[in-house]
Each structure stands twice: as C-alpha cells, then as structure tokens.
Amino acid sequence: MSNERILKTTRQGKPGQGAGDRNLDWYIDKAVQVLVLIAGISAIVFIIGIFTFITKEGISFIFESSYRISAYTIGTLEEKEFPEELLEELEILEGETYVDAAELIIAMEETIGKEATDQYKGLIIEHSVHEPFKVMDFFFSTRWKPTSEWKPTYGAxxxxxxxxxxxxxxxxxxxxxxxxxxxxxxxxxxxxxxxxxxxxxxxxxxxxxxxxxxxxxxxxxxxxxxxxxxxxxxxxxxxxxxxxxxxxxxxxxxxxxxxxxxxxxxxxxxxxxxxxxxxxxxxxxxxxxxxxxxxxxxxxxxxxxxxxxxxxxxxxxxxxxxxxxxxxxxxxxxxxxxxxxxxxxxxxxxxxxxxxxxxxxxxxxxxxxxxxxxxxxxxxx
Amino acid sequence: MVNTNKPSVKLKVSNLSINYGEASALRDVNLDVYENEIFGIIGPANSGKTSFLKTINRMDIFTPGMKVVGDIIFNGTSLDQWRNVYALRSRIGVVFPLPVGLPLTIYENVALAPRLAGVKNRTELDIIVERCLTRAALWDEVKDRLDSLGSMLSGGQQQRLTIARALSQEPDLLMLDEFSIAVDPVTTMRIEDVLKELKHEMTIILVTNLVQQAYRLADRTAFFLMGDCVEMGNTEDLFSGNVQDERTRDYIEGRFG
The missing domain is CATH 1.10.3720.10 (MetI-like)
Known part of the structure; x- marks a missing residue:
C-alpha cells in the first residue's frame, strides 16, 4: 500500500467508524470493562462473604447461654444426693435444651411434679446452665474435649x-x-x-x-x-x-x-x-x-x-x-x-x-x- | 609549597585507555595532577570524563565490561599495587552529579566514613560531623535537625551533605563530577567558595560542563573531547585563547558542545 492510500484509510476510518456507529471494538471495550470491574469487586465480596459466613456460624456460640439437662447434670445431681426416683424421671429430659430458666421449670413440673420442682429447681438450674463458650476457658484452658459424653469443654x-x-x-x-x-x-x-x-x-x-x-x-x-x-x-x-x-x-x-x-x-x-x-x-x-x-x-x-x-x-x-x-x-x-x-x-x-x-x-x-x-x-x- | 617551581605530583596518569566492550571511552590520556591544585576537566557529554574519575578510585572493578589499560600513580604508588581497594577509596572523596543523601540521618551520613575507619568515640564523631558540615556550608541549616533523614533534604542541601560526607573521609584527593547539575546558582557559588578554601588542604579534580566554572576555579584545565584529551594547560592560557588546538577555543567560546 502506498503512503497516500494508508493516509486515506486512516483519515476516513474503517467502515463503521462514523460518529454514530458502535463497532465491535466498542463492544469489546465495554465488555472488558465490565469483566474487569466484576473481577476487581469480587475480592471485596469474597472477604465480606467469608467473614459473614464464619461469624454467623461461630458468633452464636460465643454469646449463647441456655439450660440443658445433660449427662453431666444427671451425674452431678446424683452426687448431690438427689432423690433417685426423681432422677430416673428427670432422665427423660436428658438432651433437651431450653432457652431460659422459665421454660426449664415448666418442663420440670411436667415430669417430676410441682412440689419436687419447687424443692429442687435451684439445684437443677444451677447444674444445667449451659454456656459452651467462656472467654477464660476458651483462651486459657487446655482442655479441648469437644466429644466428651460427660461434659464437652472447649479450651483452645x-x-x-x-x-x-x-x-x-x-x-x-x-x-x-x-x-x-x-x-x-x-x-x-x-x-x-x-x-x-x-x-x-x-x-x-x-x-x-x-x-x-x-x-x-x-x-x-x-x-x-x-x-x-x-x-x-x-x-x-x-x-x-x-x-x-x-x-x-x-x-x-x-x-x-x-x-x-x-x-x-x-x-x-x-x-x-x-x-x-x-x-x-x-x-x-x-x-x-x-x-x-x-x-x-x-x-x-x-x-x-x-x-x-x-x-x-x-x-x-x-x-x-x-x-x-x-x-x-x-x-x-x-x-x-x-x-x-x-x-x-x-x-x-x-x-x-x-x-x-x-x-x-x-x-x-x-x-x-x-x-x-x-x-x-x-x-x- | 604551592608556588614552588616544581610542584609535587599527586596523580600521574600515563597512557590511560578505557573501553566498554568494543566502544572506546578514553584513548591514551597522559596528565599530571599537582598537589593542592584544582584540576578542571571540561568537555561535552560522552567525552570520557566520568569514566576517567571511575578509574581513579577503582570503581571500574564493579562495572561489568569496563576495561582499563595504562598506569595511574597515586601518592607515588601505582594503583595496581594498592592491594586493598577499599583503603584506596577511603583516601579519595567523590561527589556525584546527582546528590546522594543516604537514607540515614544527617548525622549518620557524615559519621559513616569515620565509623567505617574505626572511630567509635561519640565526642570525636560530634566534632568531625560539625567540622565537615561547617566546611560544606551546611551546618547552620541543619544543626537543629541532625537526626532527620538525609534523603529528605532539598537537592542543594543534599549535595552539600554529599560534600560533607566526602570531607569526612579526610581525603587526599577530592573528585567532583559535575556537582552543580542539581544545585541552584546561589548554592553553587557557595560550594565554589568552599572549594577554593579546601584546595589548601587537598587536591581537587573538578569535572564540569560549565566552562565558566572551570575558569573561576581551576588552576589548570584539561579539555576532553570524544575520548581524547585534546588540550591541557593553565586555565589562564586556555581562556585567553592561548591554545594548541582550535577545537579547544571553539568549545570555550561556545561554538559547539
């Protein structure tokens, strides 16, 4: 191609390069911009996502407290000379979790009767408090026993x-x-x-x-x-x-x-x-x-x-x-x-x-x- | 001592040629630099001036491909016989075209060379630092902030810091390579005054592309052109037109370069 021809082509532009035309290059440019934007922002999305996920699963553990009749509760009550016949009845509740003490008392009244509940509720509540996460335990206890049947502990x-x-x-x-x-x-x-x-x-x-x-x-x-x-x-x-x-x-x-x-x-x-x-x-x-x-x-x-x-x-x-x-x-x-x-x-x-x-x-x-x-x-x- | 008829030779360069691979940077240079003089080297860019300085303090050994032939006698001893190149360099102070404030405090910049030489006493270092900064006309500006970074000073101040650092080596020979490139005219004049004082204590080689600077400072001047030492003589003679080569006159009068 002679110089003149090249100059002519450059000036006039390729077909489809008029003021109102959007050609393939224009669309590729737009598409690349969008792709790059997505890739760039994805880092932020992922960080927030991961943080939310881990926090959502783990945070309730930190703040949760509940009442639970566990093997540990039963065992401790046994040591405290809790009446044996009541203990057998109470074992029905083993593994149940209650969000507050009132719910636990209702359940107790249903199983061991109102009278026994009034007499022993203090003792039972004391030994059924369930706080899996205690800051001191988590950071300063060496007892990492999550699978213990008796009483799981989480000391990290x-x-x-x-x-x-x-x-x-x-x-x-x-x-x-x-x-x-x-x-x-x-x-x-x-x-x-x-x-x-x-x-x-x-x-x-x-x-x-x-x-x-x-x-x-x-x-x-x-x-x-x-x-x-x-x-x-x-x-x-x-x-x-x-x-x-x-x-x-x-x-x-x-x-x-x-x-x-x-x-x-x-x-x-x-x-x-x-x-x-x-x-x-x-x-x-x-x-x-x-x-x-x-x-x-x-x-x-x-x-x-x-x-x-x-x-x-x-x-x-x-x-x-x-x-x-x-x-x-x-x-x-x-x-x-x-x-x-x-x-x-x-x-x-x-x-x-x-x-x-x-x-x-x-x-x-x-x-x-x-x-x-x-x-x-x-x-x- | 200075004005005797036969001044003692500080640096004797004979048949010096420098090559970078195939390219020749300097060809067959012979010159003497006398004790306690300012020896000016002028010439356009690419004339081998910087290569010449590099050779004198043996910086050539760290430049790959740089090949030096010829003999340089410094303080009566050939450079080849200086078995400890670090000791040689500590006798020669160098000031580069662009100011180099090392990323240390102002104090440590000047105290570095004495420390390397084994000075440990803090009082002694204090004295050296103050003396060198004063002689480099920088003391008054920095005496209250000796603990700030040397690399944060302005260009002109850094260049004077560089000179102070070179002086802290207590060199026999001070080489300045186009020191005024990054310095304003006022600072340049101040440094020039300092140099005039310093030549009573040491020998100075001044490479410059400012012809007038050589005229103001140098006792004798050499003109390098494209790797040749075209002319060498008393500065007075050169600038009064008493030249052996027409090219020197043309360069000095600003007709090329």
Whole structure:
C-alpha cells in the first residue's frame, strides 16, 4: 500500500467508524470493562462473604447461654444426693435444651411434679446452665474435649500455644535463611546464577504444602528420632523446620524485591567512600530496605500461622502444652481441618470450630494489615 | 609549597585507555595532577570524563565490561599495587552529579566514613560531623535537625551533605563530577567558595560542563573531547585563547558542545 492510500484509510476510518456507529471494538471495550470491574469487586465480596459466613456460624456460640439437662447434670445431681426416683424421671429430659430458666421449670413440673420442682429447681438450674463458650476457658484452658459424653469443654489454649510455638520456631528458621538468600541473590549473584536462583526460589514457593507435610512425616520424623534419640519425631521441631522452609522462599522473594528497590546510587556512594561490600549492605542497603524486609517477615508469619496441611502432618496432632521442642502439639488450623468433617452442623462442637476460625481470621487479618501498612510506609518513605 | 617551581605530583596518569566492550571511552590520556591544585576537566557529554574519575578510585572493578589499560600513580604508588581497594577509596572523596543523601540521618551520613575507619568515640564523631558540615556550608541549616533523614533534604542541601560526607573521609584527593547539575546558582557559588578554601588542604579534580566554572576555579584545565584529551594547560592560557588546538577555543567560546 502506498503512503497516500494508508493516509486515506486512516483519515476516513474503517467502515463503521462514523460518529454514530458502535463497532465491535466498542463492544469489546465495554465488555472488558465490565469483566474487569466484576473481577476487581469480587475480592471485596469474597472477604465480606467469608467473614459473614464464619461469624454467623461461630458468633452464636460465643454469646449463647441456655439450660440443658445433660449427662453431666444427671451425674452431678446424683452426687448431690438427689432423690433417685426423681432422677430416673428427670432422665427423660436428658438432651433437651431450653432457652431460659422459665421454660426449664415448666418442663420440670411436667415430669417430676410441682412440689419436687419447687424443692429442687435451684439445684437443677444451677447444674444445667449451659454456656459452651467462656472467654477464660476458651483462651486459657487446655482442655479441648469437644466429644466428651460427660461434659464437652472447649479450651483452645493448648492449640493457640501449639500454633504459636510452631510458627515461632518457623520464623527462627525462616528469617535468617530467607534474608541470607535475598542478600545473596540481590547483592552478590550476577547474570545467569541470579536468574536461575530467582526461578528456583519461586519454584520452591510453589511446592504444595502436603508435599512438605509428607517430607515432615517420612523424612524428618525418622531423622529427628535418630539424631536426638527421642521417642517421637513428629513435634514442634519437625513442624517448625518444615514450616520455616515453606515460608522462606516467599519471604526471600519479597525481601529481594525490597533490596532491589534500594537505588544503586546509594551503593555507589557508599562504595566510593571505601566501604566493603559487607559494610555497604549492612550500613546502607539493609537500613534503606528495612520496611520491605519487615513486610516480608510479616507475610511469612501470616503464611506460617495459617498453614494447615503441613502442620497437621508434622506436629503429631496431640493436644499438649509443649515444654520442649521435642513435644508434640496441635495447631488451630489442623484442629479445624481434622474435626470439622465429623461434627453435626450447628452443634456446639461445630460452632466451637468456627470460633477458632474467627480467631484465626482476626489474627491473620491483623498480621496482613500490619504488613500492608508497613509496605505503604515503604512507598511513602 | 604551592608556588614552588616544581610542584609535587599527586596523580600521574600515563597512557590511560578505557573501553566498554568494543566502544572506546578514553584513548591514551597522559596528565599530571599537582598537589593542592584544582584540576578542571571540561568537555561535552560522552567525552570520557566520568569514566576517567571511575578509574581513579577503582570503581571500574564493579562495572561489568569496563576495561582499563595504562598506569595511574597515586601518592607515588601505582594503583595496581594498592592491594586493598577499599583503603584506596577511603583516601579519595567523590561527589556525584546527582546528590546522594543516604537514607540515614544527617548525622549518620557524615559519621559513616569515620565509623567505617574505626572511630567509635561519640565526642570525636560530634566534632568531625560539625567540622565537615561547617566546611560544606551546611551546618547552620541543619544543626537543629541532625537526626532527620538525609534523603529528605532539598537537592542543594543534599549535595552539600554529599560534600560533607566526602570531607569526612579526610581525603587526599577530592573528585567532583559535575556537582552543580542539581544545585541552584546561589548554592553553587557557595560550594565554589568552599572549594577554593579546601584546595589548601587537598587536591581537587573538578569535572564540569560549565566552562565558566572551570575558569573561576581551576588552576589548570584539561579539555576532553570524544575520548581524547585534546588540550591541557593553565586555565589562564586556555581562556585567553592561548591554545594548541582550535577545537579547544571553539568549545570555550561556545561554538559547539
């Protein structure tokens, strides 16, 4: 096509490009706009949706109190020398739940008679109060016995400590590892080594957590038993190391980005003053990148905290307050994963697991929010 | 010492050539820089001026593909024989074209070099910081906020901070690479006054693309053009038209470049 022809076509436009025409390009543009809008907004919708769902299932557990004649009620009354014939009659009510004391009294009058009710209602009400969630118990009791026939208890302290100890150890493993890797890749490695390492680290970050759990179960376990002469190799040490290795690649990637964001002129200026490579990194680059590095650590922390499959497989999954790194523990996330499938929808146990979910959600939310605020600080500074 | 007939040579450059891969940045340069003088280097962009400075403090070893041939003798010792390149660099202060306030406090910016050299005593550091900032004509403006970030200062202030930092190394040789690019004229004049004072204590190499700046400051001036050192002589001679190469006269009179 000659130049003149091209010019002519451009000026006149293709057919269908007059003022009033909407051609295919116009519709594609509109459609893409709508699709992108939906995708963008979906994040908000999902967050709100998940939060509502977890809260709806779990929140009633926190505030609920009711009256219930349970095996525990019957047993306690028996100990209190409650008349045996009345006890047999009362057992008919076992498993029934009443929203308030008045309803319970009506039911009692129907079964054991008005006279006995008046005499014993104080005792019965006292031992049938049903508050599955007590703040002190939930956060500070180690008794997580949701399936107890006698009296289920929901003390999450051991689980919280389990998660905290594993995550803490994981950070001790991951922070030096990931920062070291980031410094090497970002500051020392050049050319092909650097590119290869970056790809490999990203690949490492993509390994599914069940694979890590499998490594913990089948490699770390016997290794720990052999090396430290302990009876069980599925413990805080095992899970902490596995989780640390899992979190390190993603932390290294983000930390390396933070180092790369430090302008080269800072390095040159410090080098020109006679600083060695190490002094440049330690005195200038790391201080300049400290916010980004902190964000990397916090994201790793969030990842470790929320990880489920690997900790389920490597911790030993035993409710236990650890006294050393060779004790088995159980994590919050692993508890939800392992138990939720076996609970009746709407039962106390089911709702207790959702309460754990709320707790996890709040903690990870706070960690991520902190990380986000820190990263924003990076951009401003 | 300065006005003796035969001033001592601080820096002797012989047959220096610099290549970046195939491209030649500097060809066969020979020059001497005397003790306690301001040695000006003028020339249009891409003439090899910055490469020349990089070579002197051995920044070339971190620039991939940069190849240096020739000999540079600094303080009587060939650069090849300086076995500790970091020690060499600490003797040479560099001020880059764009101000570099390191992301540390103003105080730490100036205290960094003494700290690297092993000064730990806080009183001693205080004295060094105040002296260097004063000499860089910055002390009065920042003395009340030494703990704020150096990278938050204005461009002109950062450039003076950079000079203060270079001075804190107590260098024998101060190299300035087009320091006035990002600085307003008033600040430029103040820094120029500082440089005139400083040359009594050290040797200064001033790379500039402002011909008049070389005229105001330099004792001797070299003219670099496209990688060649076209001319070198007393600044007075060059600017009074006493040149060996017509191109020098053309450049100084502003007919090209």
């Amino acid at each position: 302290f051991a689980l919280i400590i389990g998660t905290a100890s594993v995550t803490g150890l994981a950070m001790i493993v991951a922070i030096p590892f990931s920062l070291g890797a980031a410094i090497y890749i970002g500051e020392f490695a050049t050319g092909k080594t650097r590119e290869a390492l970056k790809v490999l680290v990203e690949m490492l970050a993509a390994i599914p957590s069940v694979v890590w759990g499998f490594i913990g179960l089948s490699i770390m376990n016997p290794l720990i038993i052999k090396a430290f002469d302990v009876p069980i190799g599925l413990n805080v040490l095992n899970a902490g190391v596995i989780l640390g290795l899992m979190a390190a690649p993603i932390m290294a990637t983000i930390a390396e980005d933070a180092l790369k964001a430090v302008p080269d002129r800072y390095r040159e200026a410090a080098e020109a003053m006679g600083a060695t490579r190490w002094q440049v990194i330690f005195k200038v680059v790391l201080p300049a990148a400290k916010k980004g590095l902190l964000a990397a650590i916090l994201l790793g922390l969030g990842r470790g905290f929320g990880e489920t499959m690997a900790v389920l497989m490597a911790t030993g999954h035993a409710i236990n307050l650890p006294t050393s790194i060779f004790d088995s523990v159980r994590a919050l996330t692993a508890t939800i994963a392992a138990e939720l499938g076996e609970t009746a929808v709407g039962s106390d146990h089911y709702r207790a697991l959702f309460t754990l979910g709320i707790f996890l959600f709040v903690v990870t939310f706070v960690i991520n929010l902190t990380a986000d605020l820190v990263v924003r600080g990076v951009k401003k500074g």
